[in-house]
Amino acid sequence: xxKKISSLVSVALSLAVFNPAAQAQSYPAGxxxxxxxxxxGAANDTLARITAEALSKRLGQSVIVENKPGAGxxxxxxxxxxxxxxxxxxxxxxxxxxxxxxxxKTPAPHSLEKDFTFxxxxxxxxxxxxxxxxxxxxxxxxxxxYAAKNPGxxxxxxxxxxxxxxxxxEEIAAQSKINFIQVPYKGMANVVNDLIAGHIDAALVSPSxxxxxxxxxxxxxxxxxxxxxxxxxxxxxxxxxxxxHEIVADNWYGIVGPANxxxxxxxxxxxxxxxxxxxxxxxxxxxxKGFVMAPLYGDAFKALAVSDSSNIRELGxxxxxxxx
Numbered sequence: 001x002x003k004k005i006s007s008l009v010s011v012a013l014s015l016a017v018f019n020p021a022a023q024a025q026s027y028p029a030g031x032x033x034x035x036x037x038x039x040x041g042a043a044n045d046t047l048a049r050i051t052a053e054a055l056s057k058r059l060g061q062s063v064i065v066e067n068k069p070g071a072g073x074x075x076x077x078x079x080x081x082x083x084x085x086x087x088x089x090x091x092x093x094x095x096x097x098x099x100x101x102x103x104x105k106t107p108a109p110h111s112l113e114k115d116f117t118f119x120x121x122x123x124x125x126x127x128x129x130x131x132x133x134x135x136x137x138x139x140x141x142x143x144x145x146y147a148a149k150n151p152g153x154x155x156x157x158x159x160x161x162x163x164x165x166x167x168x169x170e171e172i173a174a175q176s177k178i179n180f181i182q183v184p185y186k187g188m189a190n191v192v193n194d195l196i197a198g199h200i201d202a203a204l205v206s207p208s209x210x211x212x213x214x215x216x217x218x219x220x221x222x223x224x225x226x227x228x229x230x231x232x233x234x235x236x237x238x239x240x241x242x243x244x245h246e247i248v249a250d251n252w253y254g255i256v257g258p259a260n261x262x263x264x265x266x267x268x269x270x271x272x273x274x275x276x277x278x279x280x281x282x283x284x285x286x287x288x289k290g291f292v293m294a295p296l297y298g299d300a301f302k303a304l305a306v307s308d309s310s311n312i313r314e315l316g317x318x319x320x321x322x323x324x
Contacts, residue, residue: 027087027264027265027268028059028060028061028087028088029061030061030088031061031062031063031064031088032055032059032061032062032063032064032087032088032089032090033063033064033066033088033089033090034048034051034052034055034063034064034065034066034090034091034092034255035066035068035076035079035080035089035090035091035092036048036065036066036067036068036069036076036091036092037068037069037070037073037074037075037076037077037091037093037097038067038069038073038076038159038186038187038188039067039069039185039186039187039189039190040067040187040189041187041188041189041190042159042187042188042189042209043094043125043188043206043208043209043251043253043291044092044093044094044253045065045067045187046208046289047092047122047123047253047286047289047291048065048092049065050282050285050286050289051063051092051122051255051276052064052065054276054279054282055272055273055276058272058275058276059272065092069186069187070160070186071160072096072097072101072159072160072161072162072163072184072323073093073094073096073097073098073101073159073160073163074097074101074109074110076091076097077091077093077097077098077109077110078109078110080116080256080257080258081110081115081116081258081259082258083258084258085117085257085258085259085260085261085262086261086262086265087257087261087262087265087266087268087269089257089258090119090255090256090257090269091255091256091257092253092254092255093253093254093255093256094164094251094252094253094254095164095251095252095253095308096159096160096162096163096164096165096166096167096251097162097163098112098116098254098256098305099112099305099308099309099312100162100163100164100167100309100312101162101323102309103309103310103312103313103316104162104167104312104313104316104321104322104323105162105322105323105324106322106323112302112305112306112309113306114259115258115259116256116257116258116259116302117256117257117258117259117260117261117266118254118256118298118299118301118302118305119254119255119256119257119266119269119270119273119297119298119301120254120255120269120270120273120274120277120295120296120297120298120301121252121253121254121294121295121296121297121301121304122253122254122255122273122277122286122293122294122295123252123253123286123291123292123293123294124250124251124252124253124291124292124294125206125207125208125250125251125252125253125290125291125292126206126207126224126225126226126228126230126249126250126251127164127165127168127204127205127206127224127225127226127249127250127251128204128205128206128207128210128221128222128223128224128225128230128233128236129143129172129202129203129204129221129222129223129224129225129239130195130202130203130204130205130210130219130220130221130222131143131195131201131202131219131220131222132195132196132198132200132201132202132219132220133198133217133218133219133220134198134201135201135202135220137220137222138220139222139242140222140223140239140242140244141242141243143202143222144176144178144244147173147176147178147179147180148176148177148178151178151179152179152181153181154178154180154181154201154202155180155181155183155199155200155201155202156169156180156181156182156183156200156201156202156203156204157183157185157191157194157195157200157202157203158182158183158184158185158191158203158204159184159185159186159187159188159191160184160185160186161182161184161323161324162323164204164249164251165203165204165205165249166182166184167249167312167315167316167319167321168204168225168247168249169182169202169204170319170321171247171249171315171319172225172239172247174319175244175245175247176244180202183200188205188206188209189209191203191205192205192209192210192213195219196213196218196219204225204249206251206290206291207230207232207233207290208232208289208290208291211232211233211290214232214233221233221236222236223236223237223238223239223242224236224237224238224239225238225239225247225248225249226238226247226248226249226250227240227246227248227250230290231290232290252294252304253291254296254301254305255269255273257269266298270297270298273295273297274295274297277293277295
């Protein structure tokens with residue numbers, strides 16, 4: 001009798017495992033890890049924590065943020081790629097780690113086509129060129145002139161080779177015939193701290209990261225490296241407005257899982273993200289931080305990332321930017 005009951009239980013469990021509807025209903029049965037491949041305090045860390053809190057309420061389980069910084073986001077991304085594809089480990093990534101790195105590195109650290117399950121792009125952000133107040137420049141034009149007169153002396157902070165800030169700074173350098181000393185950090189919060197302290201001279205950072213200092217004498221915000229001004233910094237012009245070549249260094253942030261996640265779990269997560277990104281209270285929390293909601297889901301998000309990476313590969317060839 002015991003054997004018969006045991007067999008029936010085994011059959012029932014097997015049916016649940018292979019039944020997509022049962023999978024979707026039972027997921028998640030425990031905490032979900034949301035990997036952030038940067039140090040605490042970075043823009044995507046802030047977004048990830050807001051998302052984790054809201055997603056926890058929707059899923060009925062804890063969504064725990066785990067920071068795994070380093071190697072231009074690749075430590076955290078590699079951790080995700082090797083994680084079980086069960087939906088209990090997902091990653092809050094951004095353009096630099098996901099699209100730029102595989103475009104510029106040989107061999108590529110990961111494959112956008114093979115290594116991920118694309119869930120949802122959430123938001124976009126612009127970048128501003130910011131300098132230490134100790135640098136003897138008052139505006140963007142003077143900054144470029146100073147860098148030209150002091151070749152190899154301007155220290156530019158960024159979150160590792162292949163980050164968007166790194167690539168955009170190289171584009172600025174190429175167009176203005178200057179060069180920077182690239183100083184890599186594990187997270188943008190560290191970049192801003194050293195910029196304020198005068199340990200580095202310049203950085204490309206999101207307005208949300210430095211808006212608290214916009215009226216201080218600790219930094220100077222020189223220009224937006226984007227197609228338009230930012231509502232947090234309405235008085236800061238774009239580089240194009242100042243007569244320089246337009247450079248659009250807009251970042252994007254999104255959530256991916258390991259490759260080959262169960263379709264039912266993938267659909268459940270995409271559905272939850274879609275509902276979340278249409279929640280006015282959640283949207284307000286994101287926009288209040290200086291980001292713009294830019295939702296894309298599943299295959300549409302994947303297509304964007306793949307196309308973006310292809311364009312960056314061509315830009316890298318043009319700028320002769322390669323990553324070891």
